[in-house]
Amino acid sequence: MISTSLSTTVLVAATGNPGKLYEIQRYLQDSPWSVQLKPPELEIEETGTTFGENARLKASQVAQATQKWAIADDSGLMVDALGGAPGIYSARYGSDQGDVTDEDRLQRVLRELGDRPDRSAQFVCAMAVANPEGTIALEVEGVCRGTITRSPQGLDGFGYDPIFYVPETGLTFADMDPKQKRLVSHRGRAFHLLTPQLNQLFQTLNP
Numbered sequence: 001m002i003s004t005s006l007s008t009t010v011l012v013a014a015t016g017n018p019g020k021l022y023e024i025q026r027y028l029q030d031s032p033w034s035v036q037l038k039p040p041e042l043e044i045e046e047t048g049t050t051f052g053e054n055a056r057l058k059a060s061q062v063a064q065a066t067q068k069w070a071i072a073d074d075s076g077l078m079v080d081a082l083g084g085a086p087g088i089y090s091a092r093y094g095s096d097q098g099d100v101t102d103e104d105r106l107q108r109v110l111r112e113l114g115d116r117p118d119r120s121a122q123f124v125c126a127m128a129v130a131n132p133e134g135t136i137a138l139e140v141e142g143v144c145r146g147t148i149t150r151s152p153q154g155l156d157g158f159g160y161d162p163i164f165y166v167p168e169t170g171l172t173f174a175d176m177d178p179k180q181k182r183l184v185s186h187r188g189r190a191f192h193l194l195t196p197q198l199n200q201l202f203q204t205l206n207p
Contacts, residue, residue, distance in 0.1 A: 009206075011035045011129075011198075014044065014058040014072035024071065027182070027191040032202045035071070038062050051075060051088060051126035056136050063130035069137075075125035075186060077160045079109060079148060081118045090160070106152065106163050119148040123164060123173075123186040127194055129201075138197050142190030157181070 011033040013021050018037065025035050044061050048054035051074040058072035076090030086093040086109065094100045094108050113119065122145045129138040144166065152162035154174025161173035166184060173181055182188045 009034055009202075010068050012038050012062055012066050012068050012070040014038055014062040014070055016040055023187070027188070028195065028198070031195060031198055032206075033069075033198060038066065038070070042066075046074065046088070048074070048088070051124050052128070052139065052141065054088060055126040055128040056130075056139065059128040059130040060134040060136060063132055064134035067132045069129065069131060071127065071129050073125055073127045073187065073190070075123065077109070077121060077123055077164065079113060079119075079121040081116045081120070082109070082112055085112075102159050106160050109148065109160065110150070110163060113148055119150075121146055121148050121164065123160075125186040125190040127190045129194070129198065137201065138194060140190050140193040140197070142186045142188065142193065144184060144186040144189060 009032065011028075013024050013035055015021060016038065021035065021037050028035060042062065042065050044058045046054045046057065048057050054074035055072045058074070059070045062072065063070035074088065076087055078084045078087050086105070090105075093105045122143050125142045127140050127142075128136050131137050146164050146166045149163045149165050149172060152174070153165070153172045154162050154176075156176070156178075157174035163172065165172045169176065169180065169184060173185065176184070
C-alpha cells in the first residue's frame with residue numbers, strides 16, 4: 001500500500017550532485033513538491049542501454065530505498081555521424097583512458113568527428129518518476145536538435161555545451177544565459193512535459 005502522507009509531498013532526486021538538485025528545484029519552483037537529494041550512501045549503477053532505461057532504473061531503486069516518490073533523469077549528447085555516440089556514455093566518454101575532464105570529452109568528439117560535413121546532433125533527456133514502491137508512474141523525454149561546432153564557443157555551461165549549437169537561437173549552449181538555456185534545452189523541454197503531469201499527480205494524491 002502506497003502511503004499518501006508526507007511521502008506524497010517529498011520528491012527524492014536520484015542524484016548526489018547538489019548542482020543538479022538546484023537545477024531541478026528551479027524547474028519545479030512553482031510545484032507543490034519538495035525536492036531533496038538522495039542519501040549519499042545510496043549508489044545506483046547505470047546498467048541500462050538507453051537513457052530511458054537508466055532513468056527508470058535510478059528512479060525505481062531510489063524510491064524503493066527511501067520509501068518516497070523519486071525523480072531521476074539520464075541525459076547526454078548523440079552525434080549522428082558518430083552513430084549516436086557518446087550517447088549514454090556522455091558523462092564518462094574516454095574514462096577508460098583514465099581521468100578525463102569536460103574539455104577532454106568535447107575535444108574527443110571534435111577529434112572523432114573531424115571535418116565531416118554532417119555535424120547534426122541532439123541532446124536527449126529522459127526523466128522518470130517512481131512511487132514509493134518503485135513502480136514508474138511518469139516518464140517523458142526531451143530532445144534538443146542542433147549541430148556540433150568546429151571549435152568551442154562560449155564561456156558558460158558545462159560538459160559539451162561549448163560545441164553544441166542550436167540554430168533556432170544562433171547560439172551554443174555555452175553562449176546562452178541560464179534562463180534561455182532552461183527554455184530550449186533538452187532538460188527544459190522534458191520538464192515542460194513533466195511538470196503539469198507532476199502537478200496533476202500531486203492533486204490526485206492530495207485530494
